[in-house]
Amino acid sequence: xxxxxxxxxxxxxxSLNFFLPRMMPGDPLSCLIxxxxxxxPILLTEEMRENLAEYYGLNKPLVEQYRDYLFGLTRGxxxxxxxxxxxxxxxLLGRLKWTLFLGGTAAIIYTLLGxxxxxxxxxxxxxxxxxxxxxxxxxxxxxxxxxxGMLLIIICSxxxxxxxxxxxQSPAAVQAGGLEQVKDxxxxxxxxxxxxxxxxxxxxxxxxxxxxxxxxxxDYVRTARSKGLQELRVLLQHALPNALLPIVTxxxxxxxxxxxxxxxxxxxxxxxxxxxxxxxxxxxxDYPLLQGxxxxxxxxxxxxxxxxxxxxxxxxxxxxxTWVS
Amino acid sequence: MAVNTRERIGRFVLVLLVVGLVxxxxxxxxxxxxxxxxxxxxxxxxxxxxxxxxxxxxxxAVLTLPGEDWGYPSPFAxxxxxxGYIRMSLLxxxxxxxxxxxxxxxxxxxxxxxxDGIAWTFTLHPGVTWHDGVPLTVExxxxxxxxxxxxxxxxxxSWPVDQVAGTxxxxxxTITIHLTEPVAGxxxxxxxxxxxxxxxxxxxxxxxxxxxxxxxxxxxxPFKLVEYSKEEGRYVYEAxxxxxxxxxxxxxxxxxxxxxxxxxxxxxxxxxxxxxGKEMEAARVFDGDPDYQHIDGPSFWVLQLVFNATRPPFDNxxxxxxxxxxxDRERIVDQVTHSGAIVANLGIISPFADWYNPNxxxxxxxxxxxRALIDEVGMGDDSVxxxxxxxxxxEAELIQADLEQVGIQVELKTGDRSTVDGLLRxxxxxxxxxxxxxxxxxxxxxxxxxxxxxxxxETYDRLYQEQASxxxxxxxxxxxxxxxxxxxxxxxxxTLWHPKMRTVFCPSKLDTxxxxxxxxxxxxxxxxxxxIFLRR
Numbered sequence: 001x002x003x004x005x006x007x008x009x010x011x012x013x014x015s016l017n018f019f020l021p022r023m024m025p026g027d028p029l030s031c032l033i034x035x036x037x038x039x040x041p042i043l044l045t046e047e048m049r050e051n052l053a054e055y056y057g058l059n060k061p062l063v064e065q066y067r068d069y070l071f072g073l074t075r076g077x078x079x080x081x082x083x084x085x086x087x088x089x090x091x092l093l094g095r096l097k098w099t100l101f102l103g104g105t106a107a108i109i110y111t112l113l114g115x116x117x118x119x120x121x122x123x124x125x126x127x128x129x130x131x132x133x134x135x136x137x138x139x140x141x142x143x144x145x146x147x148x149g150m151l152l153i154i155i156c157s158x159x160x161x162x163x164x165x166x167x168x169q170s171p172a173a174v175q176a177g178g179l180e181q182v183k184d185x186x187x188x189x190x191x192x193x194x195x196x197x198x199x200x201x202x203x204x205x206x207x208x209x210x211x212x213x214x215x216x217x218x219d220y221v222r223t224a225r226s227k228g229l230q231e232l233r234v235l236l237q238h239a240l241p242n243a244l245l246p247i248v249t250x251x252x253x254x255x256x257x258x259x260x261x262x263x264x265x266x267x268x269x270x271x272x273x274x275x276x277x278x279x280x281x282x283x284x285x286d287y288p289l290l291q292g293x294x295x296x297x298x299x300x301x302x303x304x305x306x307x308x309x310x311x312x313x314x315x316x317x318x319x320x321x322t323w324v325s
Numbered sequence: 326m327a328v329n330t331r332e333r334i335g336r337f338v339l340v341l342l343v344v345g346l347v348x349x350x351x352x353x354x355x356x357x358x359x360x361x362x363x364x365x366x367x368x369x370x371x372x373x374x375x376x377x378x379x380x381x382x383x384x385x386a387v388l389t390l391p392g393e394d395w396g397y398p399s400p401f402a403x404x405x406x407x408x409g410y411i412r413m414s415l416l417x418x419x420x421x422x423x424x425x426x427x428x429x430x431x432x433x434x435x436x437x438x439x440x441d442g443i444a445w446t447f448t449l450h451p452g453v454t455w456h457d458g459v460p461l462t463v464e465x466x467x468x469x470x471x472x473x474x475x476x477x478x479x480x481x482x483s484w485p486v487d488q489v490a491g492t493x494x495x496x497x498x499t500i501t502i503h504l505t506e507p508v509a510g511x512x513x514x515x516x517x518x519x520x521x522x523x524x525x526x527x528x529x530x531x532x533x534x535x536x537x538x539x540x541x542x543x544x545x546x547p548f549k550l551v552e553y554s555k556e557e558g559r560y561v562y563e564a565x566x567x568x569x570x571x572x573x574x575x576x577x578x579x580x581x582x583x584x585x586x587x588x589x590x591x592x593x594x595x596x597x598x599x600x601x602g603k604e605m606e607a608a609r610v611f612d613g614d615p616d617y618q619h620i621d622g623p624s625f626w627v628l629q630l631v632f633n634a635t636r637p638p639f640d641n642x643x644x645x646x647x648x649x650x651x652x653d654r655e656r657i658v659d660q661v662t663h664s665g666a667i668v669a670n671l672g673i674i675s676p677f678a679d680w681y682n683p684n685x686x687x688x689x690x691x692x693x694x695x696r697a698l699i700d701e702v703g704m705g706d707d708s709v710x711x712x713x714x715x716x717x718x719x720e721a722e723l724i725q726a727d728l729e730q731v732g733i734q735v736e737l738k739t740g741d742r743s744t745v746d747g748l749l750r751x752x753x754x755x756x757x758x759x760x761x762x763x764x765x766x767x768x769x770x771x772x773x774x775x776x777x778x779x780x781x782x783e784t785y786d787r788l789y790q791e792q793a794s795x796x797x798x799x800x801x802x803x804x805x806x807x808x809x810x811x812x813x814x815x816x817x818x819x820t821l822w823h824p825k826m827r828t829v830f831c832p833s834k835l836d837t838x839x840x841x842x843x844x845x846x847x848x849x850x851x852x853x854x855x856x857i858f859l860r861r
Contacts, residue, residue, distance in 0.1 A: 026743030030750070030776075033405050033481050042405055042483040043768075043775070051478030055534070084394075084555065085402050085534065094556035158592060165592055171389070171561055171579045174552065270584040272556040285743055 002309065010302060017294035018069050021287050022062070028082045029053060031284045056082055058287075069291065078295070079288035083281065088292035091277070096296065098168055099273040102189060102265070103258045106196035111251055114201050118208025119243070122216060123235055133205070141202030149195045149268035156191055163191050166270035192269040196262060200254070207250055211243040218242070245315055252308030256301035385576040388835055390853075391595045392580035394558035398550060399541035400520045401533035405481040407762075407849035410518075414846060415562055415578070415855050416456075417520030417544035420447050420466070421512050423846075424856055425839045428513050432461070432521060432545065442507030442796035445516070449498045453569045455523045456543045463500050467492040468524035470502065472533075479534050483847065484519050507796045514768075518847040520544065547573045547855055558582035573858040575835065587829075590617070596834040599852065601626075602824030605665035611829045622840030623677030624826040625850040627669050628717065628760035629818040630724065633752060633779040638704050645816040647698035649688035651731045652724055658822050661719045669820035672809025673773060676823070678765040678843060682806040685813040695731040708734035709755035714742050717758045720821060724758075749777040758821075762850065765843045767792060767805045773817045780817035828852040837861075 029052050033044040053059040057068065072079055078088035117137070121130045157165045164170065164187065173184030215221065216239055224238045225231075254261070263275025274293070281289040395409035396402050398416055403409035422431035430436075433447035453461040473486045488508050493501040504511065526540045527533070542550045547570075548562035560580040564573040583589040586598035587607040600608040601624050611617040630652070632639040639645055654668050667676070671687070674680050713721040718739055725735040735756070740748070748754050757777065763769045771789055774780045785808065792804035812818070828838050837857045844850045 024743070025740075025747040027747075030746055031743055042481070043771070048478075048481075052481070055478060080535070083404070085396055085404070086537070086555065091555065098556065153588070158588060161592070165588055165594055166584050167581055168557055171552075171559055171581060174554075174559075175561070268584060270558075270582045272558075272582075277556075283741065283743065 006302060006306060010298065013298045013302075014070075014073065014295065015066075017291050017298065018066055020294075021282070021285065021290040024282075024285060026285050027058070028056070028285045028287055029058070031286075032082060056080070073295075078292040081281075081286055081289040081292075083284040083286040084289065088288050091289060092274075092292050092296055095272055095274050095277045096259075098271065099259055099262055099275070102192055102271065102273065103196070103262045105189070106193045106200070106262075107251075107255060107258055109193070110197045110200040110204055113197065114204025115208045115240075115244075115247060117201075118205045119212050119235060119240055121205070121209045122212030122243075123231075125213065125216075137202045137205050140198055145195065145199045145264045146268060148198060149192070149265060152191050152195055153268065164188050166268075168272050188271075192262075192265045192271050195265050195268070199264075200261075203254075204247070204251070208243065208247055211246050212239060215239045215243040241315065245312065248311050248315065249308050252304040252311070256304035257297075259297055259300050386574065386834075387577040387579060388575045388597075388858075389579045389581060389595045390597050391583040391586050391589050391599075392558060392560070393582045394555050397537050397541070397553055397555070398560070399533075399536065400482075400522060401476075401480055402537060402541065407845075407851055408853075410482065410846050410849060411851060411853050412560060412580070413520065414546070415548045415858075416542050416546040416550060417522065418453075418546050419517055419519060419521065419846075421517040422856070423513070423517060423841050423843065424854070425842055427842050428517060432466075433516075436512055436516075438512075438796070442509075442511075443504050444501050445504070445511055446495065446499060446501040447516070449500070450569060451498065453545050454567055455545055456549050456565060457523075459523065459525055461521070461523075461545055463494050463497060465524045466500050466521055467494055468528065469519065469521045472522065472527055473519065476533050479532070485515050486519070488515060507794050509793065509796050509798075509801050513843075514766075514847055545569070547859060548578055551577075568859075571860050574860055575858045578858065587611075590829060590831075597828065597830045597838070599826070599828050601826045602665045602822075603662050605825055605827060606663055608827050608829055616831060616833070617829050618832045618836065619827050619829045620838055620840065620852065622826045622828065622852060623675055623765070623850065624762075624824045625675050625678070625765040625844055625848060626760060626762040627673060627675075627764050627823055628666075628720070628758065628821045629669070629673070630821060631749065631754075631757040631759050631774050631777055631779070631818050632816065633755050633757075633777070634774070634817050635752060635779045635781065636755075638702075638709065639755060641702050642815055643698050643702050644704060645819070646688065647695045647702075647731065648728065648733070649816055649819050650691045650695035650698070651733075652727045652819060653690045654819075654821055655690075657720055657723050661723065662822060662824070666822035666824045669823050670809070671813035671816075671820055673764055673770060673812055673818070673820055674767070674805070674809055675764045680765075680767050680802060680805045680809075682809040685810060692731050699732060704733065706734070708736045710738055711735050711756040711758070712738045712740065712745055712748055712754045713758040714745050715739050717760075721758055724756075746776055752777060752779050763848045764823075765850070766848045767801075767808070770805070770808045770812070773812050780815075782811065782815065782817075785811050785815075826850065826852075 029049050030044060032052070033042050033048065050059070057065060069079070078092070080086070081088050081091045084091045117133055121133045124130045153165055157163045168188050169181065169184050170188070173181045221234060221239055224234045259274045260278060261275070262271070262273050263279065265271060266273040266276045274296070278290070278293045281293055392408060395406060395412055396404040398409070398412040400413055400417060403413045418432045420431060420433040421428050421436070423429065432450055432453060434450050435448050437446045438444070449461070449463055449466065455461060470486065470489055470492045473480070473484060474489060477486060488504050488506070488511070490503045490505045493503065495501055502516070508515070523543055526543055530536045547565055547568045549565050550560070551563050552559065552561040558580070559582065562578040564576050566572050581595065583595060586595070586600070587610055589595040590598040591610065598608070608619070611619065630648070632645050634640050634645070658664065658666050658668055670676050670681060671685050672682050674682065676683070711721055711725065721737050725737055728735050745757065745759065749757055749759060759776070761769070761775060772778050788804055788808055792801050792808070795801040795804065826840070830836070830838055835857070838852045839854065839857065840850070840852050841854045845854050
């Protein structure tokens with residue numbers, strides 16, 4: 001039953017992805033050519049507009065465009081990006097791989113680190129370690145992400161000269177290829193990843209700490225302790241798995257949206273990624289790209305929700321019961 | 326059970342990590358290959374020794390410039406903005422080009438205009454070859470005009486090829502372009518911006534927008550495209566050793582995406598930075614630093630307060646004059662742009678253009694006069710709307726305060742650029758703040774309220790049409806001056822400011838930067854003319 005629900009949700013979302021961009025004021029052709037803010041503006045004449053509208057199929061009735069869009073989807077054809085002038089799928093994939101790389105690695109790090117620190121904090125509740133961590137994380141969380149990113153650039157890149165000021169790789173390394181390119185990519189990855197980790201750490205940390213605190217008071221933890229088990233084993237084997245339930249949900253939700261979540265880092269570090277792409281697509285009213293981009297986001301959110309559901313069932317027998325029925 | 330779950334999560338995380346690393350580390354760029362790989366005999370590899378002989382340094386001279394993705398630099402695929410055209414112009418040449426003085430011969434050595442201004446005859450420079458080694462012929466030129474005219478529906482740049490009635494090949498080096506009617510400055514506007522494309526490649530291309538092969542960037546230009554990465558906004562060009570006016574002094578030209586141009590230049594990441602308007606403050610960090618030099622240039626851009634002169638209340642010219650007397654433009658320049666701009670010419674045209682009219686009526690800030698005008702006209706208690714993008718919200722607030730002092734209640738509305746443009750096009754506003762470029766060129770006067778069309782004046786339109794087909798330079802200039810006078814007198818718009826522009830660069834790398842008269846191509850106000858990279 002749950003799968004049918006997911007299917008219906010997906011269809012509704014796919015349709016929304018089509019209609020929402022078209023409900024915004026403005027249109028892709030005016031953004032493409034008639035941008036008056038441009039240095040050397042081009043007058044979009046009626047004739048040019050008609051020609052281009054026909055070329056991009058924008059003059060067809062909406063129902064027909066919708067049909068073409070659905071039809072294209074079934075064949076895996078996402079259309080042609082009007083602004084970026086390329087197949088939507090390749091424009092998206094070109095950015096997605098960087099987002100997965102940066103956002104994915106950062107997510108792994110902040111999840112592991114946040115869970116670990118949160119567990120330690122709860123375990124050492126009230127001690128100097130706990131208070132120290134709390135103060136550290138709270139002060140971290142109160143900094144605007146943009147500011148944090150710029151601060152990292154100013155200190156680590158400008159003052160210390162230890163890292164590049166931005167970009168995903170340097171042209172020389174791309175030409176050299178091989179190991180040099182890999183090193184260069186990692187070199188460029190470090191600061192934006194650090195910025196992401198520092199931004200997302202507080203949420204995971206606090207959640208784990210709270211969740212652990214409530215679990216640590218449970219009877220089975222007391223039982224485990226009274227069996228004479230080592231503290232570390234109590235913590236890792238008995239308390240943490242139970243505390244993970246809400247954490248898994250939160251992380252899955254975060255991963256679903258992670259695709260847009262790197263946006264501030266992309267801007268500050270001039271790093272390629274999905275966030276700025278979707279933003280630009282929306283500013284340019286690039287309907288096909290918006291549809292494709294939203295579809296990708298939808299797919300991610302739905303996928304990770306599904307993963308959360310499945311994991312939940314694994315973690316909690318009570319949830320499994322509802323899933324099966 | 327618990328161990329199982331942990332293992333699963335661990336495995337899942339590991340998979341993510343591997344996927345991330347693999348996809349991230351794989352080269353993210355579309356390598357276009359070397360276009361002339363097909364003809365290896367014609368290619369002389371630019372190794373460091375040959376580069377050293379021709380450039381300043383002994384190593385290959387690499388110049389890194391800041392930028393972003395402006396599309397694949399084929400004539401039909403670059404994004405319709407100045408920087409996109411510039412990237413294309415490094416690969417393709419035009420019959421004429423422009424330097425700091427004005428129009429110069431380029432692929433054409435000389436040209437003649439018939440007395441009626443309809444037939445333009447160009448003589449080609451001999452011995453020019455395409456990047457793939459094939460010689461450029463007069464047939465290529467004829468083909469270019471035909472191809473662009475045939476594919477007008479496919480391009481997104483303002484090449485006025487509909488002015489061309491046809492081409493006529495006179496001999497191996499001479500071609501005549503027949504126009505449908507006399508066009509003033511045809512050698513600058515059309516001929517000076519239309520890239521000549523190779524017939525042997527494009528004759529089989531039906532859909533030029535989607536033609537994104539390596540062949541699409543084969544031109545005659547000073548550089549060849551080595552690499553383009555859409556997602557990273559990176560372009561790598563290498564010098565064309567066989568360029569017809571000599572090999573460029575720069576062996577490799579690289580564009581990379583940066584967030585902060587000043588920081589990129591200061592850290593040596595790039596060798597050049599360009600600032601305009603409100604960004605000018607950031608350029609001050611280079612003042613007095615002996616490692617950097619700068620040149621200032623005109624921007625050919627104007628920010629204006631657009632009136633909706635087709636509906637009350639601003640259909641009344643006296644009311645528009647009242648606004649002009651109320652708005653303190655100098656204060657806006659001081660307080661909002663921090664002197665990164667100059668008070669604009671009331672006639673729209675840039676004060677740095679030949680077409681500028683310096684003798685226009687002025688409206689001194691005089692609230693008493695303004696109020697008297699308003700009282701005379703009588704303007705109800707209704708408030709008027711002023712729409713703007715967030716970018717110009719400060720200007721809007723100052724204007725709102727100024728107008729409130731003379732009794733006009735203004736309601737501010739902000740939207741994103743597409744929304745504001747949409748409202749302007751629909752004519753659904755009273756007042757709007759909107760800016761545009763291209764003001765070195767009289768063509769910009771066609772619709773003074775552009776992108777809105779909220780001003781009707783038949784005399785004005787007739788004069789505009791007249792100058793557009795006047796080949797006699799003096800006569801044409803006279804009419805353009807008149808047009809500016811009408812704009813300043815009738816105020817379809819109240820111009821606010823023109824941004825200043827500054828190019829900062831490392832002279833040790835390259836010190837030939839200049840601003841092109843009237844802008845590169847057809848009015849692009851960037852200091853990035855391909856002549857900079859050539860020995861002149």
